[in-house]
Amino acid sequence: MYTNSSLREHSKANVVYYYDNDIAGFEYGNTHDMKPYRIQLAHNAILATGLFDKLEIRRPHRASFKTMTSFHDEDYIRFLDDVNPSNISSYRGHDRYDVTVGGDCPVFDGLYDFCSISCGGSLNSAVVLNTGQADIAINWMGGLHHAKKSKASGFCYTNDIVIAILELLKLHDRVLYVDIDVHHGDGVEEAFLTTDRVMTVSFHHYTGTYFPGTGNSNKVGIGEGKLYSVNVPLKQGITDDQYGSIYKTVMAKVMERYDPSVIVLQCGADSLNGDYLGVFNLSVKGHGECVDFLRSYNKPLMLLGGGGYTPTIVARCWTNETAIAVGVDLPAELPYDILDDHLHADNIDNSFNYEIKKFYRNYNNDKKLGELQTKVLNNLNKLPHVPSVQMQPMPDNNYEELAEMRNAMREEADPDVTLPTILTDQITHHDSDFYDSERAGDDRRNESNAKRANRRSKRLTK
Ligand SMILES: [Zn+2]
Numbered sequence: 001m002y003t004n005s006s007l008r009e010h011s012k013a014n015v016v017y018y019y020d021n022d023i024a025g026f027e028y029g030n031t032h033d034m035k036p037y038r039i040q041l042a043h044n045a046i047l048a049t050g051l052f053d054k055l056e057i058r059r060p061h062r063a064s065f066k067t068m069t070s071f072h073d074e075d076y077i078r079f080l081d082d083v084n085p086s087n088i089s090s091y092r093g094h095d096r097y098d099v100t101v102g103g104d105c106p107v108f109d110g111l112y113d114f115c116s117i118s119c120g121g122s123l124n125s126a127v128v129l130n131t132g133q134a135d136i137a138i139n140w141m142g143g144l145h146h147a148k149k150s151k152a153s154g155f156c157y158t159n160d161i162v163i164a165i166l167e168l169l170k171l172h173d174r175v176l177y178v179d180i181d182v183h184h185g186d187g188v189e190e191a192f193l194t195t196d197r198v199m200t201v202s203f204h205h206y207t208g209t210y211f212p213g214t215g216n217s218n219k220v221g222i223g224e225g226k227l228y229s230v231n232v233p234l235k236q237g238i239t240d241d242q243y244g245s246i247y248k249t250v251m252a253k254v255m256e257r258y259d260p261s262v263i264v265l266q267c268g269a270d271s272l273n274g275d276y277l278g279v280f281n282l283s284v285k286g287h288g289e290c291v292d293f294l295r296s297y298n299k300p301l302m303l304l305g306g307g308g309y310t311p312t313i314v315a316r317c318w319t320n321e322t323a324i325a326v327g328v329d330l331p332a333e334l335p336y337d338i339l340d341d342h343l344h345a346d347n348i349d350n351s352f353n354y355e356i357k358k359f360y361r362n363y364n365n366d367k368k369l370g371e372l373q374t375k376v377l378n379n380l381n382k383l384p385h386v387p388s389v390q391m392q393p394m395p396d397n398n399y400e401e402l403a404e405m406r407n408a409m410r411e412e413a414d415p416d417v418t419l420p421t422i423l424t425d426q427i428t429h430h431d432s433d434f435y436d437s438e439r440a441g442d443d444r445r446n447e448s449n450a451k452r453a454n455r456r457s458k459r460l461t462k
Pocket of ligand 1: 181182183268270306307308
């Protein structure tokens with residue numbers, strides 16, 4: 001049992017955290033590696049460790065068609081809205097969207113809702129950073145960095161990150177995007193390839209064939225965006241020390257040369273040792289230090305989820321990074337009940353820095369990493385010192401919608417929640433709808449959704 005006194009606070013930030021309990025109810029398919037209930041596991045751990053008391057927890061306003069088409073093609077979003085497992089065979093030419101029956105990006109019930117929740121959380125995060133309501137905004141339901149303008153890719157259908165950055169660009173002249181997922185952040189890089197108003201920096205495993213196959217260090221952007229795409233390709237088995245060293249050196253140079261006014265960090269947890277699909281040897285602590293390093297610059301910061309395919313590792317990673325965001329140290333172990341049978345299924349212990357079970361052979365040597373680092377730093381040194389950019393006037397096309405959203409967010413931030421009861425009950429019933437303003441009205445639909453989601457998450461671990 002953890003109480004607030006278990007958390008040692010060392011620095012403060014105003015943190016807004018987005019979560020929608022419905023997220024756990026979506027299923028890509030029983031055998032699919034992407035399991036949205038991992039976000040609920042993280043959320044339950046965040047509640048159980050007492051972190052909730054230091055966050056403003058909000059349910060995001062779902063992204064509208066108009067919001068999603070701020071980046072995506074209308075035909076593609078219309079397709080996502082219409083398609084379902086029963087009617088997909090009647091769509092002619094749907095192959096071009098790369099949404100199929102089975103496969104990496106399967107059609108599933110509620111697909112459009114899933115996308116609008118994920119995008120809504122990131123757009124809302126951008127709005128609270130833009131309006132100064134938050135120093136740090138968190139959306140573990142987002143970070144789906146592979147989605148393209150008019151097609152799905154790598155378990156991602158809509159690119160919440162691009163949508164959020166477009167929103168940040170209404171206020172900020174330079175946005176920094178950083179990606180520590182094991183996979184290259186190709187969808188975001190591609191979207192901003194030709195502009196110097198967004199710098200994208202991706203640290204990832206690269207062989208040329210490892211998904212998505214892109215992200216070698218020669219790819220630096222095009223035209224006005226030349227040198228504003230930064231790629232740090234790494235080999236299998238990299239350790240905390242090696243990763244931390246190149247990450248901090250490169251990011252310190254990025255901060256010096258680019259001086260962004262806001263940072264978006266995709267915290268894909270598949271770069272951790274023990275991930276079902278990943279091949280790195282990072283620990284929860286090493287991964288978290290990457291978050292802490294950027295937080296130390298005290299710029300508006302958005303933390304997003306992403307990959308992560310061993311659910312209990314994802315949960316401890318994002319719980320630790322939520323703690324880093326709010327500036328507290330967590331106890332060394334997770335409350336055991338929270339991960340219960342999931343821990344057993346994933347065959348790992350309950351400490352935050354779980355013991356590494358299978359160390360991947362490390363193909364990164366310090367000499368090669370040093371050469372890569374030098375190459376990346378040389379490119380960054382070619383940048384003009386803090387580029388001056390022509391600010392565009394803030395478009396007001398979305399502002400009717402945003403005003404509506406702000407009102408909705410104010411309502412959803414209703415502090416009338418029963419957190420002490422959650423603590424007293426030691427989270428034995430996972431009713432994480434507690435922050436939902438609709439709950440006060442005895443919303444049975446939400447309660448049944450939560451129960452269904454919990455049943456599904458149990459079933460999926462069998
Ligand atoms: Zn990934």
